[in-house]
Amino acid sequence: MALADVPVPKLQARAEACAERLLQADRVLLASHIDADGLTSAAVASTALERAGLPFETVFEKQLDADSIAGIAERDYDTVLFTDFGSGQLDIIADHEQAGDFIPVIADHHQPADAETEFHLNPLLEGIDGASEMSGAGAAYVLARALAANSGQDERLDNRDLAALAVVGAVGDMQASDGELHGANEDIVADGVEAGVLEETKDLAVYGKQTRPLPKLLEFASDVRIPGITNDERGAVSFLDDLDVECRADGAWKRWVDLTDDERQTVASALVQHAVSRGVPAFKIDRLVGTTYVLREEEVGTELRDASEFSTLLNATARYERADVGLAVCLGDRGSAYDRAKELLRNHRRNLSEGIEWVEEHGVTTEDHLQWFDSGEEIRETIVGIIAGMSMGADGVSRDMPIVAFARKNDEETKVSGRGTGPLVSQGLDLSVVMREASQAVGGDGGGHDVAAGATIPAGEEEAFIDHADRIVGEQL
Ligand SMILES: [Mn+2]
Structure with a gap:
């Protein structure tokens, strides 16, 4: 069969190698991230596996770490396809590969960890920006196109219809936040338009x-x-x-x-x-x-x-x-x-809206350089960061200093979320540093982006965390 015509030519060789490896498997474990991009990645990959006639099972992880990868290794699959994560955990995954636990195939767009593996489809490895030009679903889509071309499936099912889901993933990962998609993402849009599943206006x-x-x-x-x-x-x-x-x-x-x-x-x-x-x-x-x-x-x-x-x-x-x-x-x-x-x-x-009302009612505590609130068990840890961001500018909450929010994860751990604003970032605020350093100082860990970041710390260390965070923000601004 002719070479697969994937929409992003720079990824051709990697996509083909990954597709060929998958087609040699008896069955595949598909592991994907839980968010809009991870879900669409899994949908694109699982549809492609199904059409190629490959038996598979799908699992989701909120976070891929040593424990969850060990859990995946125990599943007794020879081939594991990771989508929308895997590159950042390549060091751990490569250890399992060397131990003979499974052969990994990775379709991801996050920064790869320092390790090597053979079947790795990631735009960053070919000079394409993984933050703004291709999402996990985009990488899964490129793989799906290669699978279609190499599996001998009915060629009318070339998987271009899956471009619609790939675009949903890219938009979900905020890659169109300046008003439109760019670069490799545009090539995927063009595929979808040609296949009649997408329209851009x-x-x-x-x-x-x-x-x-x-x-x-x-x-x-x-x-x-x-x-x-x-x-x-x-x-x-x-x-x-x-x-x-x-x-x-x-x-x-x-x-x-x-x-x-x-x-x-x-x-x-x-x-x-x-x-x-x-x-x-x-x-x-x-x-x-x-x-x-x-x-x-x-x-x-x-x-x-x-x-x-x-x-x-x-x-x-x-x-x-x-x-x-x-x-x-x-x-x-x-x-x-x-x-x-x-x-x-x-x-x-x-x-x-109830969370924002709660913050307005209970108020925030203002330190020298930041403001914070502790919602205890009143606000879910999965949404406390969004609420912190949305509450900036609400009654009694300033937009002139970053906000830090705590929510109880369980008896041992507290989730911390930090949110800033564009103007604060241009004055030097980098919450990824604040969250990482302040959490590590109290026995936790964290990171993220300059304007929005998070951490997990041991329960009871909230005030110590605030002391460190307040000092670091003060140094930045
Ligand atoms: Mn993603």
């Missing part, structure tokens, strides 16, 4: 175009703050009522998808004019328009139709440890799993 860059009623769409579009509309329900309603567009049908608000192209154009232009008249700077007005990725085979007006809403739905399943639900939705369940996913998303939104 320039559109209003706000979240919820498929599902939110128009006033809510505008009110909650907080990426670009527009005075008189953002977080202002009455303002959003009167803005819409003043337009020469019928925004209601049978007394109920329409959604963005219910408008005609001309009506959308009218609303978008009026919004830009309104923003200009309220003094929103030009560079922010540019961000009001972006690329929308539409999944053409999904029903109009559902979360699944829009890559960004789809990834949010998947994240809601992941946060409440229902990877099974998220995976089933990715694989086409539009019955009970889809209903359950929507319910998890509703619960998630309620938990967030």
Whole structure:
């Protein structure tokens, strides 16, 4: 058979080697990360394995570490396919490989640890940026394309239909956060467009175009703050009522998808004019328009139709440890799993608003250089970081210093989350350093990004942690 025509030529050789290794296996254990990118990675990989006629089983891990890898090794599979993680744990995985526990095949986009392995598909190894140009689902997609071409499966099933899920994964990993996808991700989009499963359009860059009623769409579009509309329900309603567009049908608000192209154009232009008249700077007005990725085979007006809403739905399943639900939705369940996913998303939104209310009610403690709160068992450790970030600017919470939040994980451990702002980062704040150094000083560990990071510390060390963190932030700012 001719060489597989993968969409990212630099990854051709690695994709082929991985595909060939998988095709030699009797059966495969697929292990993937639990988040929107990990779930779509698993969906892409498992569909490809299924179509290639390879028996497999799927497992999910929140975190891949020595313990979870040892658990995987005990499963008695000769071949393990890791998606959306594995590169960062390559040192541990390579030890198992050398011990003869299993042969690893890795499709990931995270920074590889210092070790070698033969079947390793990672954009970073070929000079492609894994943070902005390719997600775990993208790497799994490139592998899926190679599997299709090399397995002898019906060539009409070339796996290009899976590009839609790969794009959901990339969007879920925030790779379109500046308004559109770039680089290798664009090649994957092109594949999906050609296969008829994706459509990309320039559109209003706000979240919820498929599902939110128009006033809510505008009110909650907080990426670009527009005075008189953002977080202002009455303002959003009167803005819409003043337009020469019928925004209601049978007394109920329409959604963005219910408008005609001309009506959308009218609303978008009026919004830009309104923003200009309220003094929103030009560079922010540019961000009001972006690329929308539409999944053409999904029903109009559902979360699944829009890559960004789809990834949010998947994240809601992941946060409440229902990877099974998220995976089933990715694989086409539009019955009970889809209903359950929507319910998890509703619960998630309620938990967030209750969490912010809790912070407003109980307040934060202000140190010299940071503010903090300890939610004990009142807020789930999986969402305390989001709540900390969202509460900045709420009643009694400053946006001028970083915020640190604690939540009890169990009797022995406390989860710590740190959140900053763009302006604080440009003044020197790096929360990944703060979280790592302060947690290590009290016998824990942590890390992350400059603007958002986390750690786990022994229970009871919260105040000692704050002393260290406050000093480090003081040194940075
Ligand atoms: Mn990822």
